[in-house]
Amino acid sequence: MSLRSFMRPLSVLSVLSVLSVVSVSSVLCVTTANAAPAGADTSAPRLGWDVRPTGVTSRLRGLSPVSHDVVWASGSEGTVLRTADGGRTWSKVGPPGTEALQFRDVEALGPREAVILSIGQGADSRVYRTGDAGRTWAETFRNDDPAAFYDCLAFFDHRHGLAMSDPVDGRFRILSTDDGGRSWRVLPSEGMPPALPGEAGFAASGQCLTTSGGRDVWLATGGADRSRVFHSADRGLTWTVSDTPVPAADPARGVFALAFRGPRHGIAVGGDYRPDQQSPMAAALTRDGGRTWRASAAAPPAYRSGVSWLPFPPFAAVAVGPSGSDVTLTSGRTWTTFDTGSFDTVSCTVRAGCWASGEQGRVARLRLG
Numbered sequence: 001m002s003l004r005s006f007m008r009p010l011s012v013l014s015v016l017s018v019l020s021v022v023s024v025s026s027v028l029c030v031t032t033a034n035a036a037p038a039g040a041d042t043s044a045p046r047l048g049w050d051v052r053p054t055g056v057t058s059r060l061r062g063l064s065p066v067s068h069d070v071v072w073a074s075g076s077e078g079t080v081l082r083t084a085d086g087g088r089t090w091s092k093v094g095p096p097g098t099e100a101l102q103f104r105d106v107e108a109l110g111p112r113e114a115v116i117l118s119i120g121q122g123a124d125s126r127v128y129r130t131g132d133a134g135r136t137w138a139e140t141f142r143n144d145d146p147a148a149f150y151d152c153l154a155f156f157d158h159r160h161g162l163a164m165s166d167p168v169d170g171r172f173r174i175l176s177t178d179d180g181g182r183s184w185r186v187l188p189s190e191g192m193p194p195a196l197p198g199e200a201g202f203a204a205s206g207q208c209l210t211t212s213g214g215r216d217v218w219l220a221t222g223g224a225d226r227s228r229v230f231h232s233a234d235r236g237l238t239w240t241v242s243d244t245p246v247p248a249a250d251p252a253r254g255v256f257a258l259a260f261r262g263p264r265h266g267i268a269v270g271g272d273y274r275p276d277q278q279s280p281m282a283a284a285l286t287r288d289g290g291r292t293w294r295a296s297a298a299a300p301p302a303y304r305s306g307v308s309w310l311p312f313p314p315f316a317a318v319a320v321g322p323s324g325s326d327v328t329l330t331s332g333r334t335w336t337t338f339d340t341g342s343f344d345t346v347s348c349t350v351r352a353g354c355w356a357s358g359e360q361g362r363v364a365r366l367r368l369g
Contacts, residue, residue, distance in 0.1 A: 063345045152207065169189070200223045229241070254270050265331060
C-alpha cells in the first residue's frame with residue numbers, strides 16, 4: 001500500500017485504533033488527567049495529557065525531551081527545570097542570578113548537556129550552556145546590539161546550531177555555533193532577504209526556528225502585512241522566503257511555530273495571540289520544503305503557539321495553545337481538538353514520547369489509550 005493511498009481521510013478514533021494495535025502506546029505512553037465526557041466510549045483509544053506537577057508557577061515556553069526519563073523545560077523568572085525520572089520529580093537548575101530573565105527556549109544536547117536562550121532587547125538576549133545537568137552554567141553569548149532581540153534557538157546536531165533575532169538594519173539576524181553552543185558568531189546578512197515593515201518572529205514556544213537534517217532550517221514570521229517562512233539549506237548562510245496563508249497584518253498575528261518532517265513536509269501554526277480575537281486559517285502545510293504553503297482545510301479553532309510531529313505515524317502531528325490541543329492525522333490538512341487545557345509548546349521524539357508545557361508551571365506527557 002502506498003503512503004498516498006494510506007493518507008486518505010479517516011476518523012480520529014479509527015486511526016488511533018490502528019496505532020493501538022501496533023503498540024504505539026509504548027512510545028506515547030502514560031495516563032490521562034482528563035475525565036472522559038459523559039456517555040463517551042471509554043473503550044476506544046484517545047489522546048490526552050497526563051500533567052506532571054513541577055512545583056513552580058513560572059510560564060514554561062521552552063521544552064526539550066531527551067529520553068523516557070530526562071526532560072528539560074525553561075521559562076520566566078530565570079526558570080530552568082530538569083527531570084531524570086520521567087516527570088515524577090523536577091529540579092530547578094537555572095543559572096544563579098538570572099531571575100529577571102525569560103528563558104523562552106531550551107535545546108537539550110543530551111541528558112546532561114543543554115543550551116538555553118533568554119529573550120529581550122539588548123543585553124537581555126543571552127545564551128547559557130551546561131554540561132553537568134545544570135549544576136554549573138557558562139554564559140556563552142550576550143547581545144550587545146540594542147536593536148537586536150533574539151527569539152528562538154535550534155540545533156542541527158550536537159555541534160551545529162542557530163539562534164535568530166528580529167530584524168536589525170532591515171534583515172533578520174542569525175547567530176551560529178559549531179561547537180555545541182560554547183561560542184557564537186553573527187552570520188553575514190547578505191544572504192538574508194529584506195524584512196517587511198513590522199515583520200518579526202514570535203518568542204512564544206521556541207519554535208519560530210526549526211531544523212531538519214544536517215543543513216535545512218526554517219524561520220517563521222508575522223507582524224507585517226503577511227506572514228512568511230524563510231528557508232536556508234546551508235545552515236543559515238543564504239535564505240529564500242515564501243508567503244503563507246496564515247493571517248498577519250497586525251503585530252499580534254502570524255506564524256508562531258513550525259515543524260518539519262524531513263526536508264519537504266512542514267506544518268505552520270499561529271494566528272492572533274490575543275484571547276479576544278479570532279484566529280481563522282491558523283494552520284498551513286507545505287509539501288515542497290516551504291516554497292509554497294496552503295491553508296489547512298480544517299484548521300485548529302483558535303490560536304496555536306506550538307506544533308510537533310508525532311513519532312508515529314508519519315502523517316500525524318499535535319498543535320497546542322492557551323485554549324487547547326489538536327491532532328492532525330492528514331499531515332496538517334485537517335485538525336481535531338482533543339483537549340481544552342492551556343499549553344504553549346509541545347515537543348515529540350521517538351525515544352521520549354510527546355511533552356507539552358505552559359503557564360503556571362504546567363508540564364504534561366501525551367498518552368494514547
